[in-house]
Amino acid sequence: MESTVRRTRRSYVRPAADTPSGSLELSAIDRDVGLRHMVRSLHVFRHWHEAGRLRGEEGSRSPASVVREALGKALVDYYTFAGRLVDGPQGPASARVECTGDGAWFVEAIAACSLEDVACLDHHPLAIPAEDLLPDAAPGVHPLDIPLMMQVTEFTCGGFVVGLSSSHTLTDGLGAGQFIIAVGDYARGLPKPRVSPIWARELVPSPPKLHLPQPPPDPPTFNFRYLIVDLSFDGVNRVKSQFLASTGQRCSSFDVAVAKVWQARTRSLRLPDPSSCVTLCFFANARHLLPKDGAGAAGFYGNCFYPVTLTAESGAVERADVAGVVGMVRDAKERLAAEFARWAAGELEDDPYALWWRHEPLFVSDWRQLGFLEADFGWGAPSHVAPLATLRFMPVALIVTPPKPRTGVRITTQCMEEEHMPAFREEMKAFEE
Incomplete structure (x- = not known):
C-alpha cells in the first residue's frame, strides 16, 4: 500500500521550565562506541475516540498535542534528552552530554487511512513504510548527536502511532521505557512522574581499560x-x-x-x-x-x-x-x-x-x-x-x-x-x- 502519511508540523520541544546547564560525563557502558546508534520503535494505540479517558476540555485534544505538551514537561525531569551528545578528545569513546536545553525533535503527522486498513501494523513488511512513521531528520544536528526524536501519526479511525527514536548512548531499554512512562504520566495530568529519574552515572563501575579489539576497516554487512x-x-x-x-x-x-x-x-x-x-x-x-x-x-x-x-x-x-x-x-x-x-x-x-x-x-x-506497554497518554x-x-x-x-x-x-x-x-x-x- 502506498504511504498515505503526511507530516504537518515539525519543531523542537524544549523543557517547559528552566533546567540545569553544563556538561555531564557518561558511564563506561554509555561510552561504548557500539551503542552510538538510535533505537527505533513503533508504539501502536488503537481507537482513542472510543477508549479515551480524558474528560472535559482535555477530551477534545488530539494525541499529538497532548503528547507534545507532556513531552515538554518530562524534559524538565529528563533534561539530558533535551541536550546534545558531544564527542570528547578521544572521539565517541569519550563522549559526554551537553545540557543545552535545545530540545527533542517532534513531528506531527496524519494518515489518510485507518489502522485496520494497514492491519494495525502487525505484519512484515509493514503496510506503511516504517520511515514514514518515524521522525524525519532534525535540521542542523547530526542524527547521532540528538538524544530523542518522536513522531505522532494520527489515523482516521482515531488510533495513533508514536514513532520513537532514542539514542542508545544515553539510555538502555529500561531507561527509555521509564522515560516514555513519565511522558504518559504528565499526559494524564499527574503533577510529576511516578518514578523520579536520577543521573548517577558514578554508580556504574569504571574498570581499568580492557583489551578492545578494533573493528575491521570494512566490517561485513548482511542481508538479513x-x-x-x-x-x-x-x-x-x-x-x-x-x-x-x-x-x-x-x-x-x-x-x-x-x-x-x-x-x-x-x-x-x-x-x-x-x-x-x-x-x-x-x-x-x-x-x-x-x-x-x-x-x-x-x-x-x-x-x-x-x-x-x-x-x-x-x-x-x-x-x-x-x-x-x-x-x-x-x-x-x-x-x-x-x-x-x-x-x-x-x-x-x-x-x-x-x-x-x-x-x-x-x-x-x-x-x-521494559515498560513500553505501560505508557498511557490518556x-x-x-x-x-x-x-x-x-x-x-x-x-x-x-x-x-x-x-x-x-x-x-x-x-x-x-x-x-x-x-x-x-x-x-x-x-x-x-x-x-
Missing part, C-alpha cells in the same frame, strides 16, 4: 531477512514442564524463547563440522549489581546491562531438545553476577562489550518488561510495540509481547539470509508440533 514467529503459551509451558521434570528446576518464558531461536538458527545454518562453535549473546539488566542496594538505583535511566555470552559446539545445540538448550541458557544466566564483578574489577582479558564488532553471535534482547496502553532492528552487521532476535488480544511470546528476528530462511522458518514452526 525478517521473520516474526509467535510461540503459544501452551508450547512454552510444555517446554517448562519438560525442563522441570528433567532438572527439578523452573525456567522462564524468556529461557524457552531464546533457547528455541538459538537452536533453530544453529540447525538452519547446517554447519558442516559439528564441533564448530556457535555463540549466543543476550543482554541482562545489571542494576541490581550496582554498588548500592536496589533502592539506591531506582530511577537510574542510563545503560546498565551486561552482555551474557554462551558458546557451545553446534552439534550439541542441534542434538538437544529445547529443554536441553534451556539448561545451557540458565547456566549462562547464573554466571551473570560473577562475570559482572570480574568486568568491574578489570579482571577480564577482553572487553565483553566489544561483541558489537563480531557477526557470528546471535544477539537477543527481551522487550517485554487513552489506554498500546495494543503493541514493534521494535525495528536495522543493524545489518548484527544477527538479532527481539522478544516482544504479541498484539492484543493474542497471547504467548512473539520473536521478531532479523538473523538469517535468504538461503537459510526456508529451513529457519520450518524449525521455528516445529515448536508448536
Whole structure:
C-alpha cells in the first residue's frame, strides 16, 4: 500500500521550565562506541475516540498535542534528552552530554487511512513504510548527536502511532521505557512522574581499560531477512514442564524463547563440522549489581546491562531438545553476577562489550518488561510495540509481547539470509508440533 502519511508540523520541544546547564560525563557502558546508534520503535494505540479517558476540555485534544505538551514537561525531569551528545578528545569513546536545553525533535503527522486498513501494523513488511512513521531528520544536528526524536501519526479511525527514536548512548531499554512512562504520566495530568529519574552515572563501575579489539576497516554487512514467529503459551509451558521434570528446576518464558531461536538458527545454518562453535549473546539488566542496594538505583535511566555470552559446539545445540538448550541458557544466566564483578574489577582479558564488532553471535534482547506497554497518554496502553532492528552487521532476535488480544511470546528476528530462511522458518514452526 502506498504511504498515505503526511507530516504537518515539525519543531523542537524544549523543557517547559528552566533546567540545569553544563556538561555531564557518561558511564563506561554509555561510552561504548557500539551503542552510538538510535533505537527505533513503533508504539501502536488503537481507537482513542472510543477508549479515551480524558474528560472535559482535555477530551477534545488530539494525541499529538497532548503528547507534545507532556513531552515538554518530562524534559524538565529528563533534561539530558533535551541536550546534545558531544564527542570528547578521544572521539565517541569519550563522549559526554551537553545540557543545552535545545530540545527533542517532534513531528506531527496524519494518515489518510485507518489502522485496520494497514492491519494495525502487525505484519512484515509493514503496510506503511516504517520511515514514514518515524521522525524525519532534525535540521542542523547530526542524527547521532540528538538524544530523542518522536513522531505522532494520527489515523482516521482515531488510533495513533508514536514513532520513537532514542539514542542508545544515553539510555538502555529500561531507561527509555521509564522515560516514555513519565511522558504518559504528565499526559494524564499527574503533577510529576511516578518514578523520579536520577543521573548517577558514578554508580556504574569504571574498570581499568580492557583489551578492545578494533573493528575491521570494512566490517561485513548482511542481508538479513525478517521473520516474526509467535510461540503459544501452551508450547512454552510444555517446554517448562519438560525442563522441570528433567532438572527439578523452573525456567522462564524468556529461557524457552531464546533457547528455541538459538537452536533453530544453529540447525538452519547446517554447519558442516559439528564441533564448530556457535555463540549466543543476550543482554541482562545489571542494576541490581550496582554498588548500592536496589533502592539506591531506582530511577537510574542510563545503560546498565551486561552482555551474557554462551558458546557451545553446534552439534550439541542441534542434538538437544529445547529443554536441553534451556539448561545451557540458565547456566549462562547464573554466571551473570560473577562475570559482572570480574568486568568491574578489570579482571577480564577482553572487553565483553566489544561483541558489537563480531557477526557470528546471535544477539537477543527481551522487550517485554521494559515498560513500553505501560505508557498511557490518556487513552489506554498500546495494543503493541514493534521494535525495528536495522543493524545489518548484527544477527538479532527481539522478544516482544504479541498484539492484543493474542497471547504467548512473539520473536521478531532479523538473523538469517535468504538461503537459510526456508529451513529457519520450518524449525521455528516445529515448536508448536
